[in-house]
Amino acid sequence: MRAVLPDTSSTIRLTLAVARLGEADLFGWWRSRGLSEAGRFVLGNGLPRTWRLAAMEGAVLSAAARHGQVFGRPDALHLFSDELPAKRLTLSWLRERKVEGDTDGLLSELSAWSRDVALERLLQWAGPPPPAGEVLGQVRRLGSIGPAELEDEARVEEALRQLAAAYALDPGDLRYPYFDLRAP
Secondary structure (H helix, E strand, O other): OOOOOOOHHHHHHHHHHHHHHOOOOOOOOOOOOOOOHHHHHHHHHHOOOOHHHHHHHHHHHHHHHHHHHHHOOOOEEOOOOOOOOHHHHHHHHHHHHHHHOOOOOHHHHHHOOOHHHHHHHHHHHHOOOOOOOEEEOOEEEEEEEOOOHHHOHHHHHHHHHHHHHHOOOOHHHOOEEEEEEOOO
């Protein structure tokens, strides 16, 4: 079961922000270096027009792979899970921009982020911080969501905002945020 689509632009911006936060030059939660100096050198020479788009596509895929390793189960709903629309919408947006060539300056902004600026912007975009949740080893359980809630656009958007904001709770010692998917 896939969730309904929330506010697309907000979802994409939050997903890109979290993917960027996890890059090696910021918090290093996954192995991507796309918007770092190394990424700019490697990708910028080979893909001068679309290097930032390719870099962020790599960051989203790296984040999804890392979350898959951490959770390893489909009933853990995280920002990059297939059951929520964030990864799918963001990758589609990035691929469309490669053809169109327009990113509205968002990727330039993400490229310039420092750790402090990144956390500040993420919290501005995500809204109020989520509840602290329950820390269980390397993960943070924010609650649970039932299948019916995945049909509610407002609930999906709220869950995506809470998931994104949770990355700012302890960024130096990340606890991967998620919701349990309740059985129907």
